[in-house]
Amino acid sequence: GAVVSQHPSWVICKSGTSVKIECRSLDFQATTMFWYRQFPKQSLMLMATSNEGSKATYEQGVEKDKFLINHASLTLSTLTVTSAHPEDSSFYICSASGHYTGELFFGEGSRLTVL
């Protein structure tokens, strides 16, 4: 299946700093990528849909200025958690779907811990 790579897999930062997470589709072009957030023992919560060359579409309740998403190319989308606080600590997972098959492929996930 298609490969989606996410980096970093683990990041620890101080409160108030910004953290960037990268999501790459390695062997296919992803015009659309999705960003999810997952708390321990909970489901995947869709945060936003990242569209190549245009603004991301955010789900209700997700702060656009807090979670900046950039999808500058067909293979790369980035999520920047700005001015991170401890409550932002979570597991963030990106994914991309095969446009014609509809299958969803996930990155490895990034565990963010804000001290």
Add this chain to the structure above:
Amino acid sequence: GENVEQHPSTLSVQEGDSAVIKCTYSDSASNYFPWYKQELGKRPQLIIDIRSNVGEKKDQRIAVTLNKTAKHFSLHITETQPEDSAVYFCAASIVGNQFYFGTGTSLTVIP
């Protein structure tokens, strides 16, 4: 938007028994229904999927059934093994659009 509900939230079965997880969805336009298995701290892995033009699909010990009229679909795992222990998520999607996930089922297979 789409609303996906999943039951049960936890499930324990004896090794060799069957496990069934059920999901319902709200948007009749959804046409793709994958199931994912997620082990602790790892990415979800697609284990089986079904499209709206099919009522049932089977892959070895895993099967999925879909009832479009009732808007529900189910995952069936037969002859369960300890390595089947994980969290399972159902999802509903319109191909090319967002995926909406169920709340997950934590499956424990007791040796």
